Amino acid sequence: MPDPIEVRKVPIESVTDASGLAKLIDDGVIEADRVLAVIGKTEGNGGVNDYTRILADRAFREVLVEKGTRTPEEVAQVPLVWSGGTDGVLSPHATIFATIDPAKAVKTDEPRLSVGIAMSEVILPEDIGRPAMVEKVAAGVREAMKLAGIEDPADVHYVQTKTPLLTQASIADAHSRGKTVVTEDTLKSMDISNSTTALGIGVALGEIDMPREDQIHRDLSLYSSVASCSSGVELDRAQIVVVGNVRGIGGRYRIGHSVMKDALDTDGIWEAIRSSGLDLPERPHPSDLKGRLVNVFLKCEADPTGRVRGRRNIMLDDSDVHWHRQIKAAVGGVAASVTGDPAVFVSVAAVHQGPSGGGIVAAISDLG
Secondary structure, eight states: OOOOEEEEEEEOOSTTOOHHHHHHHHTTSSOGGGEEEEEEEESSOSSTTOTHHHHHHHHHHHHHHHHSSOOHHHHTTSOEEEEEOOOTTOOOEEEEEEEOOGGGSOOOSSEEEEEEEEEEEEOOGGGTTSHHHHHHHHHHHHHHHHHHTOOSGGGEEEEEEEEEOOOHHHHHHHHHTTOOOSOSOHHHHHHHHHHHHHHHHHHHTTSSOOOOGGGTTTOTTOOBSSEEEEEESSOSEEEEEEEEEEETOOOSEEEEEEEESSTTOHHHHHHHHHHTTOOOOSSOOGGGGTTTEEEEEEEEOOOTTSEETTEEOOGGGOSSSOHHHHHHHHHHHHHHHHHSOSOOEEEEOOTTBSSTTSEEEEEEEEOO
16 A cells, blocks of 8 residues: 655745745655655746746755755656646646655545656657557556556546657657657647647556557547646656545545536536535535645647637637647636636646547545
């Protein structure tokens, strides 16, 4: 049986601020050496050249090294998944997952939060957008499930990943070895990396069959209901964080999930929160969540039809502001209106991550 989990959300007050993590350690809430993973939002542009992810990564790893006994090499293996871009009201923050001493955890036989982490095999530039990447991600997800003590895929409610995208350097590397890449548009490769990873998660959990190459990033009927995939320039393999519930593990926290059918689907967010174990009134209000909801995690995308609830929008035609930024700001506002907290995790490029035009939602609650 894995150890129980402590999970806390902390603000990020500047690009290199990791004081929230340091305070949790100094106050004895968590131990540096027990930190399993961090999932956070940074304030950059969310694109290929968003180096705020690297700055946050370095700041948080420096705290783990300084306040723990793990070597820099050991800390380098801790998944820190950073999603760039806090457009609109979204606020930079980090959600920290750590194990705690079972003797200090609340005892219960009810399902409680468990986390498993894994790193995939190296994902080569020619793998992105192709079945090889799907298979490598699926193998990593299965490994992470075992470490979390989760046997039934139905007990997995959220899988957060960070994978490589294509850069001019990695494209040149593939060409130098006589290989082709799925696209030479580096920004487009971000979306393709995310969608390929999501299919790997879906395959590992039995949500879908192994896709053909011509279905990847094209067949929008294929999706995982728990996949949240992000990509960047800071790694060469998939960092995988599997979050689910296990009976008997103990602790205060529970996770649930649902999907948003479109960018305005507040019911989907409330459904995820209810799924995490909170008993809410029929018409809930953000005040009902105060001190009880740790965080929500969402994926979103501009609906490829160019419409939301029958109304036309111009996100996909706008040459001034990329649709990534517009939909992230819109869904961030919707999510913040539900939770009453702008520090929510909203990530873009949700192809194969929930229904087309919508996205997945996961919620973690503190059940005391």
